Amino acid sequence: MKKLKTYKVKAFTLIEMLVVLLIISVLLLLFVPNLTKQKDSVKEAGNAAVVKVVESQAELYELNHANDQATLGKLIADGNITNKQAESYRAYYAKNSGETRAVAD
Numbered sequence: 233m234k235k236l237k238t239y240k241v242k243a244f245t246l247i248e249m250l251v252v253l254l255i256i257s258v259l260l261l262l263f264v265p266n267l268t269k270q271k272d273s274v275k276e277a278g279n280a281a282v283v284k285v286v287e288s289q290a291e292l293y294e295l296n297h298a299n300d301q302a303t304l305g306k307l308i309a310d311g312n313i314t315n316k317q318a319e320s321y322r323a324y325y326a327k328n329s330g331e332t333r334a335v336a337d
Contacts, residue, residue: 282320
């Protein structure tokens with residue numbers, strides 16, 4: 233009688249695979265909320281930078297145009313800021329209504 237050759241295949245068991253998936257899911261649960269918080273803080277920092285740019289451009293406009301007060305419309309028309317920057321400026325102060333705006337509409 234012939235003996236059948238049995239091959240022992242080395243592989244991961246189902247339990248080992250489930251443990252790995254559990255560890256990966258726990259790590260994802262820990263890191264994903266932190267990433268969204270970081271994204272929000274970066275967005276806020278970017279909005280604050282746009283506010284500083286608009287206010288700096290307003291000061292430059294007032295220095296170049298002696299008796300003329302800078303408004304967002306004048307800054308856009310003069311090419312000092314873009315419409316997107318003006319909208320970001322308005323949105324920043326709409327969100328932070330407790331602060332006073334340096335540049336009027």
